[in-house]
Amino acid sequence: MAAFALSLYLPAVARQHQAGQPKSPASQLETRFDQQLSPAHVGATIKELAAQPHHLGSARGKAVAEAILAKFKDYGWDARIATYQVLFPTPKTRVLEMTAPTRYKALLKEPALKEDASSGQEGQLPTYNAWGGDGDVTGQLVYVNFGLPEDYETLERLGIDVKGKIVIARYGRSWRGIKPKVAAEHGAIGCIIYSDPREDGYFEGDVYPKGAFKNEYGVQRGAVMDMVIYPGDPLTPGVGATENAKRLERSAAPTILKIPVLPISYHDAQPLLAALEGPVVPADWRGALPITYHTGPGKATVHLQVACNWDLVPVYDVIATIKGAQYPDEWVVRGNHHDAWVNGASDPISGIAALLEEAKAIGALVKSGYRPKRTLVYCAWDGEEPGLIGSTEWVEDHAEELQQKAVAYINTDGNGRGFLGAGGSHALTQLMDGIAKDVTDPQTKVSVYERRKALNLVRAAPAKRKELLDNKTLSLSALGSGSDYSPFFQHLGVPSLNLGFGGEDDGGEYHSIYDSYDHYSRFKDPEFHYGVALAQVAGRAVLRLADAEVLPFDFTDLYRTISGYVNELTAQATQMRESTEMENRLIAAHTYQLAADPTQPFVAPAPKAEVPYLDFSPLQNALVMLEKSSTKLRDTLSAAAVPPAVRQRLNEALYRAEQSLLTGNGLPRRSWFKHTIYAPGFYTGYGVKTLPGIREAMEQRNWKEAREQVRVVAEAVQRLSRKLEECASLIP
């Protein structure tokens, strides 16, 4: 009915996108590409590959890799499996019990459901967090909200210390690995992570199997490796985990946590949380369980025991290629992982099904005579779930070649019904803008660009709407971490994109046994139309990059983006300076004590050092250079045809330009991350920090380091600028 109502309104808008100009050869190719894409086939691929649990190191995981290999070959690609040997912990002991004030033994188990055919299968990994330490600890329990640094500041205000205690944190707001890391930094001896129904359960919607959301027994598995130091095999940082690679001792691997960690359901969490004493938590710490949330500590005591098999297991990355006709040594790389925590119909199979659909379509085009100018490299990664392992090891193993040859890396990782999400290198803004305007939304028949823009407008604060309306170009988001683009993008400086649809595919199946074909086909993308839409978007990115005479990089968008980040930081510096001064005045006047309830524990905050004025001018001056050089390059390229003789040199310079933004030493305290513009946050994990060296130094109030990092970024921007000047000078 609603879809019908919509159709009354939309034909005019839709028509304007269907009526076209005479088609160019490129768009004819894309039309033929589209004709090969089939929702039913996407659905069949998801059903097949998600049929059984298939985590890293499992027999079924190997079988899935082999099935994907066979598909690539069937589609006409050269394909092989690249193998690495990596550490991967799987649990042998998991115990969580409350021993006081009453006894409760946690179930630590998701039940099979008759409505979900695969939920009772053999071979499921139990509920656990990979890379927590082995340990057997007993202690008082403290609730730490999301377990972020600011949550511990709040606890400090309440006079509560977690030293020697076990903390319970709720999932959300950060990548999960941040929670036990920060807990350990504060002296906690164990960490429980639970799914609160506020973020992931009945608060959001009806629970599985009635609805899509997490039922009381659902548990989110997941890695807690300290991946913001480096991802991939903890024993082989910076190099491929080949059979004979030099390996760290496990005890020396800095990305393996020291304290035991266990994820639990809200069914298991409720008795623990209900037993807590101590102050009632602040309003924004309260979840949706029908209890009063207290911080603890008190009589509530828990026993947590985790022990793992710490085995070396094989990684099976499937690598498929079609050699470029004109520039075989320029690679367009496309990837999605194939390993799952359990069945993974949504994560990752819905993404790899789109990737395979593209491979099938391109294979068919090749069979009918098409040859891409550049080499296509399609990758199905293993071991993404435990820490981007398959992609990282392959990238580290081929680092030099990739920095020479990789034009771009296009990543996906799961997909569903809804709106286009696109993030990545901002020099690729125009490429993605063009694609998003050319691909039609399956439900509304306007472009996926227009639909996404409508969502942005409706969600925007009223004061932001004018600016959004006036902006006629797709906005790429900045990439943090959480999928396989990290090694390409943040370690090597390969221009990267991360693509997916979502927003009308909510659910609580993530990393649980309920991420199944049954769940996916009821709630995530029931008709698999968005699998096709994703193949259309990512396939166009591949084809346009593969066949462009001159690669579609436009660094004026990158300039504008970095410039925006610098404006953010200068405003933030001012705001921090003013708020610190005000805060110190209030502290000096005992304002916090006077406002506090004298019958409740309260520790007033300590004054903070004054915030100095920071000199951003080196970076601001570098940006003036970048504005000029990027504009000149853009104008030169649009004014004159590029002579065939210089094309290859120009293209190589264009796609390698992003590498100018790497800093050789990497970011402070995490040298693997070398990109000066984008990194996952040291204390947020998934969440991106743009200009991370400067921003995180400021957040940590390390003004000396902030000053140094301004210079580091300024030099990177200058390098890029000089690179772009070289590019422009190639054109006569």
Place this chain on the structure above:
Amino acid sequence: MAAFALSLYLPAVARQHQAGQPKSPASQLETRFDQQLSPAHVGATIKELAAQPHHLGSARGKAVAEAILAKFKDYGWDARIATYQVLFPTPKTRVLEMTAPTRYKALLKEPALKEDASSGQEGQLPTYNAWGGDGDVTGQLVYVNFGLPEDYETLERLGIDVKGKIVIARYGRSWRGIKPKVAAEHGAIGCIIYSDPREDGYFEGDVYPKGAFKNEYGVQRGAVMDMVIYPGDPLTPGVGATENAKRLERSAAPTILKIPVLPISYHDAQPLLAALEGPVVPADWRGALPITYHTGPGKATVHLQVACNWDLVPVYDVIATIKGAQYPDEWVVRGNHHDAWVNGASDPISGIAALLEEAKAIGALVKSGYRPKRTLVYCAWDGEEPGLIGSTEWVEDHAEELQQKAVAYINTDGNGRGFLGAGGSHALTQLMDGIAKDVTDPQTKVSVYERRKALNLVRAAPAKRKELLDNKTLSLSALGSGSDYSPFFQHLGVPSLNLGFGGEDDGGEYHSIYDSYDHYSRFKDPEFHYGVALAQVAGRAVLRLADAEVLPFDFTDLYRTISGYVNELTAQATQMRESTEMENRLIAAHTYQLAADPTQPFVAPAPKAEVPYLDFSPLQNALVMLEKSSTKLRDTLSAAAVPPAVRQRLNEALYRAEQSLLTGNGLPRRSWFKHTIYAPGFYTGYGVKTLPGIREAMEQRNWKEAREQVRVVAEAVQRLSRKLEECASLIP
């Protein structure tokens, strides 16, 4: 421990308030006044008067009035009881049951608790909402969030209509009477109001008797009379409900609702809400019950039956006076109600205990020779709970005399531990500022002004802190409704104040059987120190007004306040104009449809008429006059002594000046409310609307009326300005 820690920090601050100048006679009087105040006596008064249920019309209600009368007499006051005959419904039938999809019969009953001695007493009014219509209805159930007009707009977007249905709304965000009124306006046939644990229950803290908050069986009683039309006896609008007063037919009384209404506990609400189908509600509609909140309608059907005894009952207002020595026809009026829904230890007895403590202290001062210059009129109102009945009838009965004689009305209504809250006529800002700086907070030993300011600073958005710090004067809040100041202030233009302490006295006892001495003495003000603090604040207001040679009105504060409101409205007009234009653009571009999930019901909003530019200049020009006249008067008064001969004329002109702000016709559609600056919101109830005629016309997008009301307010401000010029001209 916390109090000790505090004492380390505070001596310097505290000392500065203890070391004093040589005392003036006025401050000596106040010191003697303070010496008469006893926390233990406040506690004893609360225990005595809250010992039994004592609602309007009950035998115990009469006994409480008589006990108060006896106390006043004992304290040396002239005292009598003023009696009126008013309509008051009490329930004879209350039924709520769900008949489909499963059966559930609501308990509609709060259980007695062994921890609460009075909770099992005879004579409690059952849980009900007075002034809902009698009715016996059965219908589908729809959840309407807080039941405000904007909630029905949201339902409309979801394609849901409440016509012919029974709605369930949660308490909060508005005065309760707004919910059934708006429901009936939308065609609902019945209204259930429940306490969601999000606002009033375990989400906020431990529940009674473990903690102070509402347990699952607690129910908030309360009036749902359409009090924003007029408060008081529905049958005698505008006149005192004397025995022979002309009365409306009950069916013609516009403030009695037409549909049945019943308040319920969250225990009774959960099965009903859990049975709802239809869309999942927006995130900010969700409460803290462990269910997925849906809108309905669907199979969930309820049967609601309410029938009342519609009896005329006697009101017993206790009126106590001490005649003024110098200006007996200038009255300082002080009031607090004595009737309760049940025992009412907090509401209202904690307030009247402070009032009686003042009366005791003033009586003692009189016995030792003190005589106030002006007449003191202390009032203990009956029938406040069902609709400000006792105060309204007495005020209507003495309207002319009060407009002649009443210098000010000082109201309280319940009290607890925490921070001073003070609202009222802004010309009394300086009076209250001085008092708040002179009264010491019992817990921290700084002034109650400083403590409140500390709270404001800590709670303020960082950007607002500078302005707050720089403002060295107490801010009075504007008064909406919800207590007995309404007839004095908004009907007659008597300058009014409403005073109380709170913020560290949270709980869920409001209007339930658990508002008991046991609850109060555990959670609200265990040592009764804030009862004394309230007596100090309100008593000082009484004494300073009673004894001032020149009454402490300063209209420059009123000017600044009104000017601030006008700035708000001009900004709001601009914001409405811009947002309407943007909204209409988005609607025209089908943006809302494109952003909506096509599988879910969604009705796009309709475009709204453009917002015209409004001419605020008549009011702005009137404010220029007021700035001049108020400044001139202030400067004249501070420059020269007022000759005794003109004092009485000047004082009368000063205290009657607020009446210039009344408009003869009253506010549109509710002529009883005559104040042009302050009124309860037509759709918020308790919540104040400042410049209500203009503001509410704008909110209803009635631009013609907004223009008219600009003129009405401008004329009122001009009248005030001329009055102030007259005052200034009295001084030679």
